[in-house]
Amino acid sequence: MDFQIKRMHKPIPNGDSDLQSLDPRIYCQLKTLVALKPTAAKLSFQHGPFRTSAQAGRHNSKIRGRGLNFEELRHYQNGDDVKNMDWRTTMRTGKPHIRAYSEEKDRQALIVVDQRASMFFGSQHAMKSVVAAQLSALSAWSILRSGDQVGGLVFDDEQSHYTKPRRSDGNVVSFFQSIVSANHKLNADNVVSESHLSLNRTLLQLDKIIEGNSTVIIVSDWQGFNDESLTLLKQLQRKNDVVLIYVHDQFERDLNNINNLVATDGSAQLSMDPKQINHQAPNFYKLYSDLFKRKLNELNCASRAQVLPVIEIDTDGSELNQFCSALGRGY
Secondary structure, X not given: OOEEEEEOOOOOOOOHHHHHOOOOOOOOOHHHHHOOHHHHOOXXXXXXXXXXXXXXXXXXXXXXXXXXXXXXXXXXOOXXXXXXXXXXXXXXXXXXXXXXXXXXXXXXXXXXEEOOHHHOOOOOOOOHHHHHHHHHHHHHHHHHHOOOEEEEEEEOOOOEEEEEEEOOHHHHHHHHHHHHHHHOOOOOOOOOOOHHHHHHHHHHHHHHHOOOOEEEEEEEOOOOOOHHHHHHHHHHHOOOEEEEEEEEOHHHHOOOOOOOEEEEOOOEEEEEOHHHHHHHOOOHHHHHHHHHHHHHHHHHHHHHHHOOOEEEEEOOOXXXXXXXXXXXXXX
16 A cells, blocks of 8 residues: 655644644634624524524424513403413403413523544544534524523543533633633544543533523534433433534545545654555445444434434534524524
8 A cells, every 4th residue: 555654743732822823723712712702693592493404404493592480370450461361260260360470580501512532633624623612602602692691511531621601701701711721732642532431421410510491502523422322411301402513524424535645643644545545445435434424313313303403513614604504594
């Protein structure tokens, strides 16, 4: 097999001065996440239909906004809305009664951001980890603008950082800082652990910290998704609205159209002829593509069976437009 190996420089952040010169496609920046606030003004998770993928039709959003809580049953008074009349009680007592409601208190929203080693990958425009950070920022600003409290949970292969939901710009920026901190720890030397352990550990943590009646948005590449993951999502969904955002890259779907394949361990690059790979292992490309299709099918099955919205985002450079379109808004 024909190949060439050459040394390369690893883009690992090394202090504040280095952070200023980092490629924004590889490492996210706090100022970029903050600057997405005006764009988020066009978005809403609570109103109207949204699309779960570029290929899917339009579906009704399952995310509830603030509603009305039943307060009491009382006698009708002049000026009361007759639409709230309780006819069963009225007929039983012979006196008009209405059902009185009060507006539901602010809902809480938690945005869960995957910054594991598997997210440190991108072949088209930006790393999946950067795209996840930007989508999380758009979500946070949009939810805060709706008047709800917003917080977040950032997790990697080893640990997580929780920002308690509050209704303030400062709290959102604090959440962004935790995203940036985790993002800047990613590099080519990161060892990918057993993905299902870190994913399921995070889902289990969510079930413990969320009180219920919350909106939970999980932005991930869903590496390690398995039957236990689905069970944990079911538990989470019983008392909350859950949206899954699936971030993926073209090269994770299909390698057939690559002219020059380059692999790296962070210190050296290996250049190979894809035709030679296909000659040596005829089923390689098919097996590779099947892995992606299987994970996508599992997520879509979870979506249909549990009414869990799954929004697909491709890291091809149009990810913000894809996200805005998915929520029924232009960008």
